[in-house]
Amino acid sequence: MGSFCASRNGNGQALFSCNMNEYMGRMYATSCATFSEDRPKDNSVSDMLVDSFGRLHTYLRISLTERCNLRCQYCMPAEGVELTPNPKLLTKTEIMRLANLFVNSGVNKIRLTGGEPTVRKDIEDICWGLSNMKGLKTLAMTTNGITLARKLPKLKECGLTSLNISLDTLVPAKFEFMTRRKGHQKVMDSINAAVDLGYNPVKVNCVVMRGFNDDEICDFVELTRGKPINVRFIEFMPFDGNVWNVKKLVPYSEMLDTAVKRFTSLKRLQDHPTDTAKNFTIDGHQGTVSFITSMTEHFCAGCNRLRLLADGNFKVCLFGPSEVSLRDPLRQGVEDHELQEIIGAAVKRKKASHAGMFDIAKTANRPMIHIGG
Secondary structure, eight states, rough: OOEEEEEEOTOOOOEEEEEEEHHHHHHHHHHHHHHHSOOOSSEEEEEEBBBTTBBEEEEOEEEOOSSSSSSOOTTTTTOOOOOOOOGGGGOHHHHHHHHHHHHHHHEEEEESSOGGGOOOOOOOHHHHHHHTTOOOOOEEEOOOOOHHHHHHHHHHHOOOEEEEEOOOOOOOHEEEEEEEOOOOOHHHHHHHHHHHTTTEEEEEEEETTTTTTTTHHHHHTTTTSSSSSSEEEEOOOOOOOOOOOGGBBOHHHHHHHHHHHHHTTTOOOOOOOSSSSSEOOOOTTTTTTEEOOTTTSOOOOOOOEEEEEESSSSEEOTOOOOOSSSSHHTTOOOHHHHHHHHHHHHHHHHSSSOOOOOHHHHSSSOOOHOOOO
């Protein structure tokens, strides 16, 4: 018998329930219809980007480096990780060639990740090159904000259009414990700098962990009152070396209950089928609140994301262990159409959804710092 899902309002009353198999079927139908509607009429979208379930992948995340100036506990083990030698990392020229191939095939959004992307010395040149690619609508970046405040004006000039800043606590001592480094004020300065430079919204990513920062949910929501900040609460996810435990997981339903008790006007927005977040507004607040529910309510049916890792490996699912190298054939001199065949074959192998959270926790995968945030 299939499992059941239910949606509830702020008072906990069930609004609907459905058989999970029926629900997933409707989600795929909705997503595929939306992808069809989004497909340009000039056939500029390549079948390379369409998987066997009809999902169109127009969003590419590129990890620029495995290096980071923090040591966040949920991202890497305490002893650190072995980094890929520099000669085996993609060069700027290689990144540009692969990115151009994806954009020419229909990708319209690229997000730069790491490690910490701002530690890469040619970050401005990369942004400039990517932002000038015809067909790219959004150039985003996820950063820890440590060095961002002084670099952001130049990055904006180079075409950076969207920004996510990671911050898991508003308490400096907790920040130092979680990241194993100082720098809380630098992150706050970067958030304010982004607001001042006109980024709207400035997205703040907060991984919620029981016993660490689950008591700060309402304090984070308060950040949205007077500034165009979108606070994004993220369920704690398992990766190699981060000592994931279900007891540390604060599920979306609990986070939402905590927020709505204090912010009673919290109201759900209509989300796009490809959104990873459940988005909410609050009366009188400039900003918004979102929840990323990868563990308890996955959004695989609407997934439109692909990942290019810093070492040139291509990954079609964050939680899937399968990877294929694009660096090696690139350096062997293959033509673009051969790269497209490799990419297309990998996309076609993408599964309908990732495994459940307990299976993910037992599946060999790389640390998040290798994969890219």
